[in-house]
Amino acid sequence: MALIALLSNPRSTGNRAILPRIRSYCAQHSEIFHYEVEDVDQIGDALRTISRVEPKVLVVNGGDGTVQMTLTELYHGGHFEGTPPPLAVLPNGKTNLIALDLGASGDPIAALERVLAIARGGVEAHVVSRELISLSSGEANEKPVLGMFLGGAGLADSILFCRNKVYPLGLPNGLSHALTFVAVVLSLVIGIRAAFLPPRPRPVTVSLIRQGVIQGSFALLIVTTLQRMLLNTQTSTAEAQPGALKLMMVNHSPFSLVRAVAAGVSGKLGHQRLAGVHVERGDEIRIEGERSSVILDGEVYEARAGGAIVLTQTSPMPFLRLAA
Incomplete structure (x- = not known):
């Protein structure tokens, strides 16, 4: 069992400079289970593996596309029994709107240190609920994509x-x-x-x-x-x-x-x-x-000819807020 599961995408732009420091930090802290994917299509498999270590917090270290695919897989994939662990996002993308909303800004290592301190002391007081945006064309049997x-x-x-x-x-x-x-x-x-x-x-x-x-x-x-x-x-x-x-x-x-x-x-x-x-x-x-x-969340979607982009809300998901 790990306190934190960290999911990293080495191909995200922000990770080109920060990932060596992230790897070094994780190597020094055994409470962190670090999983790296080569492509966002591997995130479903990554979450299945991560679920086995039963982390208290799931942290995403990647760009907007990585965060969006993680949200989509968490909601649709059923990789965790019951409610998934609260999600934290390191400030690593171009816009970082989700990270900023959850109180993460500045150095990603400092944010990861804050997540670890919260996980050691108990996450309950820092968990907040957020609904997600579900985007589809409104057609039946379509798997929507999720974001915020x-x-x-x-x-x-x-x-x-x-x-x-x-x-x-x-x-x-x-x-x-x-x-x-x-x-x-x-x-x-x-x-x-x-x-x-x-x-x-x-x-x-x-x-x-x-x-x-x-x-x-x-x-x-x-x-x-x-x-x-x-x-x-x-x-x-x-x-x-x-x-x-x-x-x-x-x-x-x-x-x-x-x-x-x-x-x-x-x-x-x-x-x-x-x-x-x-x-x-x-x-x-x-x-x-x-x-x-x-x-x-950084990914472009276009309506089909004569169609529409349909947005609905999901049920709430847990997130970890880093700000006091």
Whole structure:
């Protein structure tokens, strides 16, 4: 039996520099069972092996794709008897939104040390529940993919712009994200199309079961079960609204974007109506539009021709929160 099972993907970008330190740390601490995969398709087999050591905490060390595949396998695979151990995520990806939501930031080794200290003292006080986003086309007998943060419309275009145009420059992640944000704002203000700016978002139709239909072109479209969105903004919505899926859409307008960011940073987002800003909450969301594509925890998904992207919430899963 191990206190911690650490699942690492050596091929993730962040691990190219940190993995030797991770291996050295694990070699010095026998309470950690370290399992490395060569490809995300091996994660199911990895979890079957990990279940045999009965860890108190499962830690993922990899990029967004590794985290997403682990969540999907944990939910669908039945690799653990009953409820799986609480999941912790090391800050190792490009965006680290899940890790940040759970209180992990900075050096991955420091985060792993914190997880080990919690596991030694008892994890119960640090376990939190989070629902997941289940993404499918709505067809029968389809295995959905699971995640916790989805970006669509202009945000998906901006993420792809950052990934394809900015990251190759080799700049630090924080500077890359800042440059992308500036490019997004410039494209909104100038209103022109250029190779050095993100493309103009296509119109989409977003349907919520109880709240109705919203149509338009949006600079941001976010669906999440996390407590925070981009730029450290809160995702609080009115308590009377049912559903764990938190939706925020911002019209393709610089004034709407500024209002949304200001309200989010001040903690007022979702507590008052803002022109051009839509904040809702539900248990099923449909996204439709020509060549509609979304990014769920770093992975791109596109609706089939004439089809839709259907998002539903799952039952809660346990996670380990590192912050006090």
